[in-house]
Amino acid sequence: MIRSRFWRISVIASLAAVGALATPREAEASGYLTARFGADHGTPAQPNTFAVYFNPAALGGTTGTTITGDVSVLLRFVKYNRTADALSPSNDSSLADQSYIDANTGTASLTNLLALPFVGVNTDFGTKNLRAGYAAYVPFGGLATWDRIRGVPGSPGSTDGVQRWHNISGQILAVYNTFAIAYKIAPAKLSIGASVSPVIHNVATARARNADGSDDTVSNGSLIEGRSFINATGINLAASAGVYYEPTDTLRFGLSYLSQPGFGETRMSGVLRTQLGAGQESKADIDFLQEYPDIIRFGGAWRATERLELRGDVEFVRWNVFKRQCVVEKGAKCAVADDGRRLTEDPDGQRVQLNVPRNWDNAVGVRVGPGYWINEKLEAFGSLGMTTPAVPKETIDASTIDALRLYLTFGARYEINKHWALAGSYNHIYFFNVDTKGANDQNITAHPASSPGGGDYNVSRSPSADGRYRSQIGFLNVNVAYTF
Numbered sequence: 001m002i003r004s005r006f007w008r009i010s011v012i013a014s015l016a017a018v019g020a021l022a023t024p025r026e027a028e029a030s031g032y033l034t035a036r037f038g039a040d041h042g043t044p045a046q047p048n049t050f051a052v053y054f055n056p057a058a059l060g061g062t063t064g065t066t067i068t069g070d071v072s073v074l075l076r077f078v079k080y081n082r083t084a085d086a087l088s089p090s091n092d093s094s095l096a097d098q099s100y101i102d103a104n105t106g107t108a109s110l111t112n113l114l115a116l117p118f119v120g121v122n123t124d125f126g127t128k129n130l131r132a133g134y135a136a137y138v139p140f141g142g143l144a145t146w147d148r149i150r151g152v153p154g155s156p157g158s159t160d161g162v163q164r165w166h167n168i169s170g171q172i173l174a175v176y177n178t179f180a181i182a183y184k185i186a187p188a189k190l191s192i193g194a195s196v197s198p199v200i201h202n203v204a205t206a207r208a209r210n211a212d213g214s215d216d217t218v219s220n221g222s223l224i225e226g227r228s229f230i231n232a233t234g235i236n237l238a239a240s241a242g243v244y245y246e247p248t249d250t251l252r253f254g255l256s257y258l259s260q261p262g263f264g265e266t267r268m269s270g271v272l273r274t275q276l277g278a279g280q281e282s283k284a285d286i287d288f289l290q291e292y293p294d295i296i297r298f299g300g301a302w303r304a305t306e307r308l309e310l311r312g313d314v315e316f317v318r319w320n321v322f323k324r325q326c327v328v329e330k331g332a333k334c335a336v337a338d339d340g341r342r343l344t345e346d347p348d349g350q351r352v353q354l355n356v357p358r359n360w361d362n363a364v365g366v367r368v369g370p371g372y373w374i375n376e377k378l379e380a381f382g383s384l385g386m387t388t389p390a391v392p393k394e395t396i397d398a399s400t401i402d403a404l405r406l407y408l409t410f411g412a413r414y415e416i417n418k419h420w421a422l423a424g425s426y427n428h429i430y431f432f433n434v435d436t437k438g439a440n441d442q443n444i445t446a447h448p449a450s451s452p453g454g455g456d457y458n459v460s461r462s463p464s465a466d467g468r469y470r471s472q473i474g475f476l477n478v479n480v481a482y483t484f
Helices: 002-022 056-061 092-096 098-104 156-160 347-351 454-460
Strands: 065-082 106-123 130-145 169-185 190-209 226-248 251-258 265-275 282-291 295-303 308-317 324-329 352-357 363-373 378-387 405-415 420-431 468-483
Touching (some): 056 226, 092 098, 098 156, 226 282
Antiparallel strands (some): 106 130, 169 190, 251 295, 282 324, 308 363, 405 420
16 A cells, blocks of 8 residues: 555656646745745645645645645736836936937836646555655746837837846746655644755846946947846755644644755856847856745634634745845855945955845735635635735846735635545735835945946946836636545
8 A cells, every 4th residue: 555655656746846847937925935826725734735835744634645736827917117217327418318218218018927836745655643745836936028119219129128127038936846744643633744845946037238237228329238148057955844733623723934945045057148239249157146035834724613714824934035146157156245346355256247136125924714615515715815025125126026915815625526626716916016216226326337446336236127016916726636
């Protein structure tokens, strides 16, 4: 029996990994956090396959072997209006050039239809106390392709939109392959669990870029505006641990901790291609450095009546470790001061190619809602949630749009028979509008390129991303579970 289940698990695990790597994805929690698997059934207090990610200890509440496939199909709408206060020319005389102004102000749009998959399996091995699981999914990531426009005659780069200085198209993904284990301490109705995850990272972006960090387009008929393309990958490990407690037949609680991928800095290796103006394209081997957060989650569920269950969960995401995204020559460190100055006195200072200040804030998310059993097989569920923004106005841009947001979910789960269960829900994420009102400081106005020592800031200087941001996401979540 145990050997047979191991064989089935290994087959499903292989298929899960292939499926997760082959499909584009995008969803939003805070910052790059995309974990919305299972809708309202994905919490640290729910004993199901989604517990492999949300709280491995909650596997202690499962029985038998269950294979779960989950997919969210998302439609994302974004508008970014780049206002005149975002103009970042190298020379103020450009502010009198209407072609320059038209090429760098106005509204950019994004409409993307994408998919977010989760595939996993959990089993009790036919034992009373031991549980294990595996899942492949993407808890951190984003993918976006902005709409092209007609552009401004004489400024060929403007066809990529006014947001191009920060994002034309790109993706940033962390693909988890998680192996979880839990042990149920039966008399105490307590379970403990842990997991380890090999994490595959990928970043691929295209953006407009000038050597001095300005948004100059043309000068005296010559093309100034350039492009940079980054493609990098890396692998590291993450881990999690948790506890799950059922003090009574009507109460459940779960608490979990998810570590940072790589337990700190993530290093991806790849290639940077740069073309400045009409010059020849250059190519360099680089490392892409950044730091994802760790997460604490707590959830509970109370079966108030035979048919009604009340649920809630909260998460704390330590995004304040996400200080920058840094591109360096292969093997170098990001020798950049907190104010964006390249540390030329450090041997690695000369090896920094590009630094994007982030300086994000910690984020907190809360969700509450009921599950109501219309009959013993059919459950209707819904929830309301809220998440604080991780991205401040000072460093928001078209590649990292974030805001205070509200969540609405309603759906149903139906147990077809003792083996099969099907669930579906509609989920809507409402982002509050963001108006930076001149707060964005990516252009490092205190250190212009023309000032003494200003060149040391060029690696961290980008055109201002000031303006107004609007975003909405609607998605359908469907999952099917087979238990044997």
